[in-house]
Amino acid sequence: MRDAPLEGLPDEELMLAYAAGDAAAFARLYDRHARAVYRFLLRSLRHPQLADDLLQETWMAVIRNAAGYTPRARFATWLYGIARSKLIDHWRRADPAASLDEPVADDPGASLVDHIAADAAFQPEVQALSRAQARAFVDAVEALPPAQREAFLLHAEGGLTLDEIANLSQVGAETVKSRLRYAMSKLRAAMEDWR
Protein backbone atom coordinates (compact mmCIF):
# COMPACT_ATOMS: atom_id res chain seq x y z
CA MET A 1 0.00 0.00 0.00
CA ARG A 2 2.75 2.33 1.01
CA ASP A 3 4.88 1.13 -1.92
CA ALA A 4 2.30 2.04 -4.55
CA PRO A 5 3.24 5.74 -4.76
CA LEU A 6 6.91 4.75 -4.85
CA GLU A 7 6.48 2.47 -7.85
CA GLY A 8 6.94 5.03 -10.57
CA LEU A 9 9.45 7.23 -8.80
CA PRO A 10 12.91 7.55 -10.35
CA ASP A 11 15.86 6.19 -8.40
CA GLU A 12 17.05 9.60 -7.31
CA GLU A 13 13.73 10.50 -5.71
CA LEU A 14 13.58 7.14 -3.96
CA MET A 15 17.03 7.76 -2.54
CA LEU A 16 16.04 11.22 -1.34
CA ALA A 17 12.90 9.74 0.23
CA TYR A 18 15.05 7.21 2.06
CA ALA A 19 17.42 9.94 3.21
CA ALA A 20 14.34 11.71 4.61
CA GLY A 21 13.43 8.59 6.62
CA ASP A 22 11.33 6.43 4.30
CA ALA A 23 12.68 2.88 4.66
CA ALA A 24 10.20 1.56 2.09
CA ALA A 25 11.85 3.73 -0.56
CA PHE A 26 15.14 2.01 0.18
CA ALA A 27 13.53 -1.43 -0.17
CA ARG A 28 12.17 -0.38 -3.53
CA LEU A 29 15.61 0.78 -4.66
CA TYR A 30 17.21 -2.42 -3.47
CA ASP A 31 14.74 -4.61 -5.32
CA ARG A 32 15.23 -2.54 -8.45
CA HIS A 33 19.03 -2.84 -8.55
CA ALA A 34 20.24 -5.64 -6.30
CA ARG A 35 20.23 -8.43 -8.89
CA ALA A 36 22.08 -6.43 -11.53
CA VAL A 37 24.71 -5.23 -9.04
CA TYR A 38 25.05 -8.78 -7.78
CA ARG A 39 25.65 -10.06 -11.32
CA PHE A 40 28.14 -7.26 -11.95
CA LEU A 41 30.07 -8.46 -8.91
CA LEU A 42 29.56 -12.14 -9.65
CA ARG A 43 30.87 -11.89 -13.24
CA SER A 44 33.92 -10.05 -11.94
CA LEU A 45 34.63 -12.37 -9.01
CA ARG A 46 33.21 -15.70 -10.27
CA HIS A 47 32.43 -16.50 -6.65
CA PRO A 48 28.81 -16.30 -5.42
CA GLN A 49 29.70 -15.98 -1.73
CA LEU A 50 32.19 -13.18 -2.37
CA ALA A 51 29.71 -11.46 -4.66
CA ASP A 52 27.13 -11.63 -1.90
CA ASP A 53 29.55 -10.16 0.63
CA LEU A 54 30.54 -7.29 -1.63
CA LEU A 55 26.89 -6.66 -2.49
CA GLN A 56 26.21 -6.27 1.20
CA GLU A 57 29.16 -3.90 1.61
CA THR A 58 27.94 -1.87 -1.34
CA TRP A 59 24.46 -1.37 0.06
CA MET A 60 25.78 -0.70 3.54
CA ALA A 61 27.82 2.11 2.01
CA VAL A 62 24.65 3.43 0.38
CA ILE A 63 22.95 3.42 3.79
CA ARG A 64 25.87 5.19 5.46
CA ASN A 65 26.01 7.88 2.80
CA ALA A 66 22.26 8.36 2.46
CA ALA A 67 22.11 11.44 4.69
CA GLY A 68 24.56 13.32 2.48
CA TYR A 69 23.21 12.08 -0.84
CA THR A 70 22.65 14.75 -3.47
CA PRO A 71 21.51 13.69 -6.95
CA ARG A 72 24.37 15.20 -8.93
CA ALA A 73 24.41 12.16 -11.23
CA ARG A 74 22.14 9.22 -11.89
CA PHE A 75 21.67 6.98 -8.89
CA ALA A 76 22.83 3.98 -10.95
CA THR A 77 26.15 5.68 -11.69
CA TRP A 78 26.64 6.37 -7.98
CA LEU A 79 25.64 2.84 -7.02
CA TYR A 80 27.91 1.13 -9.53
CA GLY A 81 30.70 3.48 -8.55
CA ILE A 82 30.42 2.18 -4.99
CA ALA A 83 30.26 -1.43 -6.17
CA ARG A 84 33.30 -0.90 -8.35
CA SER A 85 35.21 0.58 -5.40
CA LYS A 86 34.34 -2.45 -3.29
CA LEU A 87 35.55 -4.69 -6.09
CA ILE A 88 38.85 -2.84 -6.42
CA ASP A 89 39.31 -2.89 -2.63
CA HIS A 90 38.78 -6.64 -2.71
CA TRP A 91 41.31 -7.16 -5.46
CA ARG A 92 43.84 -4.95 -3.74
CA ARG A 93 43.46 -6.98 -0.57
CA ALA A 94 44.07 -10.14 -2.59
CA ASP A 95 46.71 -8.71 -4.93
CA PRO A 96 47.99 -5.18 -4.28
CA ALA A 97 49.26 -4.89 -7.86
CA ALA A 98 45.89 -5.66 -9.44
CA SER A 99 44.56 -3.12 -11.92
CA LEU A 100 41.62 -2.90 -14.25
CA ASP A 101 43.55 -0.81 -16.72
CA GLU A 102 45.29 -2.53 -19.55
CA PRO A 103 46.70 -1.26 -22.85
CA VAL A 104 44.05 -1.48 -25.52
CA ALA A 105 44.59 -0.46 -29.12
CA ASP A 106 42.25 2.42 -29.85
CA ASP A 107 40.34 3.11 -33.04
CA PRO A 108 38.92 6.63 -32.80
CA GLY A 109 37.60 6.54 -36.31
CA ALA A 110 35.10 3.79 -35.70
CA SER A 111 31.79 4.36 -33.99
CA LEU A 112 30.82 2.15 -31.14
CA VAL A 113 27.39 1.83 -32.67
CA ASP A 114 29.01 0.50 -35.80
CA HIS A 115 30.64 -2.27 -33.90
CA ILE A 116 27.93 -3.27 -31.50
CA ALA A 117 24.90 -2.71 -33.67
CA ALA A 118 22.37 -5.48 -33.55
CA ASP A 119 22.95 -8.30 -35.95
CA ALA A 120 19.66 -9.75 -37.08
CA ALA A 121 21.39 -13.01 -37.78
CA PHE A 122 21.85 -13.64 -34.06
CA GLN A 123 18.30 -12.75 -33.02
CA PRO A 124 16.72 -16.25 -33.13
CA GLU A 125 19.60 -17.85 -31.27
CA VAL A 126 19.45 -15.28 -28.53
CA GLN A 127 15.75 -15.86 -28.05
CA ALA A 128 16.12 -19.63 -27.95
CA LEU A 129 19.04 -19.72 -25.55
CA SER A 130 19.41 -22.94 -23.62
CA ARG A 131 20.77 -23.07 -20.10
CA ALA A 132 24.05 -24.52 -21.35
CA GLN A 133 24.37 -21.79 -23.95
CA ALA A 134 23.57 -19.16 -21.38
CA ARG A 135 26.26 -20.57 -19.11
CA ALA A 136 28.74 -20.60 -22.01
CA PHE A 137 27.92 -17.01 -22.87
CA VAL A 138 28.33 -15.86 -19.26
CA ASP A 139 31.60 -17.76 -19.11
CA ALA A 140 32.73 -15.80 -22.14
CA VAL A 141 31.83 -12.56 -20.38
CA GLU A 142 33.72 -13.62 -17.29
CA ALA A 143 36.73 -14.56 -19.43
CA LEU A 144 37.03 -11.05 -20.87
CA PRO A 145 40.05 -8.99 -19.82
CA PRO A 146 39.11 -7.07 -16.63
CA ALA A 147 38.87 -3.60 -18.16
CA GLN A 148 36.77 -4.83 -21.11
CA ARG A 149 34.59 -6.91 -18.78
CA GLU A 150 34.03 -3.96 -16.51
CA ALA A 151 33.06 -1.67 -19.35
CA PHE A 152 30.72 -4.30 -20.77
CA LEU A 153 29.07 -5.08 -17.43
CA LEU A 154 28.61 -1.42 -16.49
CA HIS A 155 26.89 -0.94 -19.82
CA ALA A 156 24.87 -4.19 -19.88
CA GLU A 157 23.96 -4.39 -16.17
CA GLY A 158 23.93 -0.79 -15.03
CA GLY A 159 22.82 0.80 -18.28
CA LEU A 160 25.63 3.32 -17.99
CA THR A 161 26.51 5.42 -21.01
CA LEU A 162 30.01 5.75 -22.47
CA ASP A 163 30.58 9.02 -20.67
CA GLU A 164 29.34 7.63 -17.37
CA ILE A 165 31.63 4.62 -17.68
CA ALA A 166 34.53 6.86 -18.66
CA ASN A 167 33.88 9.10 -15.68
CA LEU A 168 33.63 6.16 -13.31
CA SER A 169 36.74 4.45 -14.64
CA GLN A 170 38.63 7.75 -14.90
CA VAL A 171 39.66 7.09 -18.49
CA GLY A 172 38.75 8.81 -21.71
CA ALA A 173 35.51 8.06 -23.55
CA GLU A 174 37.51 6.79 -26.52
CA THR A 175 39.24 4.25 -24.32
CA VAL A 176 35.89 3.03 -23.01
CA LYS A 177 34.56 2.82 -26.55
CA SER A 178 37.56 0.75 -27.56
CA ARG A 179 37.18 -1.58 -24.60
CA LEU A 180 33.52 -2.12 -25.37
CA ARG A 181 34.26 -2.77 -29.00
CA TYR A 182 36.79 -5.46 -28.17
CA ALA A 183 34.43 -7.02 -25.64
CA MET A 184 31.52 -7.12 -28.08
CA SER A 185 33.74 -8.61 -30.74
CA LYS A 186 34.83 -11.45 -28.46
CA LEU A 187 31.30 -12.13 -27.28
CA ARG A 188 30.01 -12.24 -30.86
CA ALA A 189 32.67 -14.79 -31.61
CA ALA A 190 31.45 -16.85 -28.66
CA MET A 191 27.88 -16.63 -29.98
CA GLU A 192 29.01 -18.01 -33.35
CA ASP A 193 29.29 -21.40 -31.72
CA TRP A 194 25.52 -21.49 -31.13
CA ARG A 195 24.70 -21.30 -34.82
Add this chain to the structure above:
Amino acid sequence: MNEPDAVRGYRAANEVLDEAPREQTRATILAAAARAVEARPRAVDRVRRWRFPLAAAATVLIGAIAVLVATRTEREADKLATAPVEAASQPSADIYAPEPPATAPEAMRSYSPSPLAERPQLAPPVQKSEAPAVAAAPAAGDAVASAEARSERRAAAGESVGTRAARESAPTASAANEPEPAQWVERIVALRAAGRDDEADRDLKRFRERHPDFKLPAAALRKQAPESR
Protein backbone atom coordinates in the same frame (compact mmCIF):
# COMPACT_ATOMS: atom_id res chain seq x y z
CA MET B 1 19.24 2.77 -31.15
CA ASN B 2 19.00 -0.97 -31.31
CA GLU B 3 20.42 -2.90 -28.38
CA PRO B 4 23.73 -4.51 -29.36
CA ASP B 5 23.37 -8.25 -29.95
CA ALA B 6 25.98 -9.13 -27.36
CA VAL B 7 24.12 -7.14 -24.71
CA ARG B 8 20.83 -8.73 -25.71
CA GLY B 9 22.45 -12.16 -25.63
CA TYR B 10 23.93 -11.44 -22.22
CA ARG B 11 20.58 -10.35 -20.82
CA ALA B 12 18.91 -13.40 -22.25
CA ALA B 13 21.56 -15.55 -20.60
CA ASN B 14 20.90 -13.84 -17.29
CA GLU B 15 17.20 -14.60 -17.65
CA VAL B 16 17.95 -18.26 -18.14
CA LEU B 17 20.47 -18.56 -15.33
CA ASP B 18 18.37 -16.52 -12.90
CA GLU B 19 21.21 -15.76 -10.49
CA ALA B 20 20.34 -13.70 -7.46
CA PRO B 21 21.83 -12.74 -4.11
CA ARG B 22 20.74 -14.74 -1.07
CA GLU B 23 17.47 -13.80 0.55
CA GLN B 24 19.36 -13.49 3.84
CA THR B 25 21.47 -10.72 2.31
CA ARG B 26 18.33 -8.80 1.40
CA ALA B 27 16.95 -9.18 4.92
CA THR B 28 20.24 -8.02 6.46
CA ILE B 29 20.52 -4.97 4.25
CA LEU B 30 16.90 -3.89 4.65
CA ALA B 31 17.13 -4.33 8.43
CA ALA B 32 20.25 -2.16 8.48
CA ALA B 33 18.49 0.48 6.38
CA ALA B 34 15.51 0.48 8.76
CA ARG B 35 17.79 0.74 11.80
CA ALA B 36 19.61 3.68 10.25
CA VAL B 37 16.31 5.47 9.71
CA GLU B 38 15.20 4.79 13.29
CA ALA B 39 18.55 5.86 14.72
CA ARG B 40 18.40 9.30 13.16
CA PRO B 41 15.34 10.66 15.03
CA ARG B 42 16.48 8.91 18.20
CA ALA B 43 19.74 10.80 18.15
CA VAL B 44 17.81 14.05 17.86
CA ASP B 45 15.55 13.04 20.78
CA ARG B 46 18.57 12.24 22.92
CA VAL B 47 20.05 15.67 22.31
CA ARG B 48 16.71 17.31 23.02
CA ARG B 49 16.20 15.33 26.24
CA TRP B 50 19.56 16.30 27.69
CA ARG B 51 19.65 19.87 26.45
CA PHE B 52 18.24 21.52 29.60
CA PRO B 53 20.04 19.37 32.20
CA LEU B 54 23.29 19.95 30.33
CA ALA B 55 22.65 23.69 30.18
CA ALA B 56 21.88 23.79 33.92
CA ALA B 57 24.98 21.77 34.76
CA ALA B 58 27.11 24.03 32.59
CA THR B 59 25.68 27.12 34.32
CA VAL B 60 26.41 25.72 37.80
CA LEU B 61 29.92 24.72 36.75
CA ILE B 62 30.70 28.11 35.28
CA GLY B 63 29.31 29.84 38.40
CA ALA B 64 31.43 27.66 40.69
CA ILE B 65 34.54 28.38 38.65
CA ALA B 66 33.80 32.12 38.76
CA VAL B 67 33.42 32.05 42.58
CA LEU B 68 36.65 30.07 42.95
CA VAL B 69 38.53 32.49 40.74
CA ALA B 70 37.14 35.50 42.61
CA THR B 71 38.02 33.97 45.99
CA ARG B 72 41.53 33.15 44.90
CA THR B 73 42.04 36.63 43.48
CA GLU B 74 40.86 38.20 46.73
CA ARG B 75 43.17 35.97 48.75
CA GLU B 76 46.12 36.90 46.56
CA ALA B 77 45.30 40.57 46.98
CA ASP B 78 45.19 40.12 50.77
CA LYS B 79 48.57 38.42 50.73
CA LEU B 80 50.10 41.19 48.71
CA ALA B 81 48.57 43.82 50.96
CA THR B 82 50.04 42.25 54.09
CA ALA B 83 53.52 42.30 52.63
CA PRO B 84 54.29 46.02 53.15
CA VAL B 85 52.86 45.95 56.65
CA GLU B 86 55.23 43.16 57.51
CA ALA B 87 58.03 44.93 55.71
CA ALA B 88 57.29 48.04 57.65
CA SER B 89 57.41 45.98 60.80
CA GLN B 90 61.07 45.15 60.27
CA PRO B 91 62.41 48.55 61.25
CA SER B 92 59.96 48.62 64.14
CA ALA B 93 62.70 47.35 66.34
CA ASP B 94 64.43 50.57 65.44
CA ILE B 95 62.50 52.17 68.26
CA TYR B 96 65.33 50.80 70.34
CA ALA B 97 67.98 51.08 67.65
CA PRO B 98 70.49 53.85 67.05
CA GLU B 99 69.43 54.35 63.40
CA PRO B 100 67.00 57.15 62.64
CA PRO B 101 63.35 56.17 62.16
CA ALA B 102 63.42 57.47 58.61
CA THR B 103 64.27 53.91 57.56
CA ALA B 104 60.69 52.85 58.10
CA PRO B 105 59.16 54.56 55.07
CA GLU B 106 62.10 53.40 53.00
CA ALA B 107 61.48 49.85 54.04
CA MET B 108 57.82 50.23 53.19
CA ARG B 109 58.69 51.36 49.72
CA SER B 110 61.16 48.57 49.17
CA TYR B 111 58.63 45.95 50.26
CA SER B 112 55.76 47.20 48.12
CA PRO B 113 55.43 44.56 45.39
CA SER B 114 52.30 46.06 43.90
CA PRO B 115 50.04 49.10 44.10
CA LEU B 116 47.55 46.95 45.98
CA ALA B 117 49.98 46.71 48.84
CA GLU B 118 49.88 50.47 49.30
CA ARG B 119 46.21 50.45 50.13
CA PRO B 120 46.10 50.92 53.89
CA GLN B 121 42.54 49.62 54.23
CA LEU B 122 43.65 46.14 53.19
CA ALA B 123 46.22 45.91 55.95
CA PRO B 124 45.16 43.80 58.96
CA PRO B 125 44.90 45.59 62.31
CA VAL B 126 48.14 45.63 64.24
CA GLN B 127 48.50 44.87 67.91
CA LYS B 128 49.78 47.97 69.59
CA SER B 129 50.24 46.29 72.92
CA GLU B 130 53.12 44.18 71.65
CA ALA B 131 55.64 46.99 71.30
CA PRO B 132 55.48 48.27 74.89
CA ALA B 133 55.69 44.73 76.15
CA VAL B 134 58.94 44.21 74.32
CA ALA B 135 60.16 47.58 75.46
CA ALA B 136 59.56 46.65 79.07
CA ALA B 137 61.60 43.50 78.77
CA PRO B 138 64.96 43.65 80.54
CA ALA B 139 66.86 42.35 77.50
CA ALA B 140 65.39 44.93 75.20
CA GLY B 141 68.77 45.86 73.77
CA ASP B 142 69.52 42.29 72.76
CA ALA B 143 66.13 41.96 71.16
CA VAL B 144 66.75 45.09 69.17
CA ALA B 145 70.08 43.82 67.96
CA SER B 146 68.74 40.45 66.91
CA ALA B 147 65.76 42.08 65.18
CA GLU B 148 68.11 44.22 63.16
CA ALA B 149 70.20 41.24 62.20
CA ARG B 150 67.10 39.31 61.12
CA SER B 151 65.88 42.26 59.11
CA GLU B 152 69.16 42.54 57.26
CA ARG B 153 69.31 38.83 56.56
CA ARG B 154 65.79 38.78 55.21
CA ALA B 155 66.37 41.78 53.02
CA ALA B 156 69.53 40.20 51.67
CA ALA B 157 67.83 36.87 51.04
CA GLY B 158 64.94 38.58 49.23
CA GLU B 159 62.23 36.78 51.07
CA SER B 160 59.09 35.89 49.23
CA VAL B 161 55.73 37.39 49.98
CA GLY B 162 54.50 34.02 51.20
CA THR B 163 57.32 33.67 53.70
CA ARG B 164 56.67 37.11 55.04
CA ALA B 165 52.97 36.43 55.27
CA ALA B 166 53.68 33.27 57.25
CA ARG B 167 55.67 35.30 59.71
CA GLU B 168 52.76 37.68 60.33
CA SER B 169 51.64 35.82 63.39
CA ALA B 170 54.97 36.45 65.15
CA PRO B 171 54.89 39.40 67.62
CA THR B 172 56.53 42.36 65.91
CA ALA B 173 56.58 46.06 66.55
CA SER B 174 56.29 48.42 63.63
CA ALA B 175 56.38 52.05 62.80
CA ALA B 176 52.64 51.88 62.57
CA ASN B 177 52.29 50.61 66.12
CA GLU B 178 54.54 53.14 67.82
CA PRO B 179 53.19 53.91 71.25
CA GLU B 180 51.17 56.94 71.92
CA PRO B 181 53.39 59.91 72.92
CA ALA B 182 52.37 59.65 76.55
CA GLN B 183 53.14 55.94 76.71
CA TRP B 184 56.40 56.49 74.87
CA VAL B 185 57.43 59.13 77.43
CA GLU B 186 56.51 56.77 80.26
CA ARG B 187 58.77 54.17 78.70
CA ILE B 188 61.66 56.62 78.49
CA VAL B 189 61.12 57.55 82.13
CA ALA B 190 61.10 53.86 83.02
CA LEU B 191 64.41 53.33 81.18
CA ARG B 192 65.97 56.20 83.13
CA ALA B 193 64.62 54.85 86.37
CA ALA B 194 66.26 51.54 85.54
CA GLY B 195 69.57 53.30 84.92
CA ARG B 196 69.60 52.53 81.19
CA ASP B 197 70.31 56.08 80.22
CA ASP B 198 71.95 55.28 76.87
CA GLU B 199 68.83 53.50 75.68
CA ALA B 200 66.68 56.26 77.13
CA ASP B 201 68.72 58.82 75.21
CA ARG B 202 68.30 56.99 71.93
CA ASP B 203 64.60 56.56 72.54
CA LEU B 204 64.29 60.20 73.44
CA LYS B 205 66.11 61.25 70.31
CA ARG B 206 63.66 59.32 68.16
CA PHE B 207 60.72 60.60 70.16
CA ARG B 208 61.77 64.16 69.50
CA GLU B 209 62.07 63.54 65.84
CA ARG B 210 58.56 62.15 65.77
CA HIS B 211 56.98 64.53 68.20
CA PRO B 212 59.05 67.73 68.23
CA ASP B 213 56.28 69.79 69.91
CA PHE B 214 55.55 67.39 72.73
CA LYS B 215 56.31 68.83 76.15
CA LEU B 216 58.50 66.31 77.98
CA PRO B 217 58.53 65.80 81.78
CA ALA B 218 61.75 66.39 83.68
CA ALA B 219 62.11 62.69 84.56
CA ALA B 220 62.50 61.92 80.89
CA LEU B 221 65.02 64.69 80.33
CA ARG B 222 67.25 64.23 83.35
CA LYS B 223 70.44 63.63 81.47
CA GLN B 224 69.43 65.97 78.74
CA ALA B 225 68.90 68.97 80.97
CA PRO B 226 71.44 71.14 79.16
CA GLU B 227 69.77 70.40 75.81
CA SER B 228 66.35 71.29 77.08
CA ARG B 229 67.35 74.69 78.12
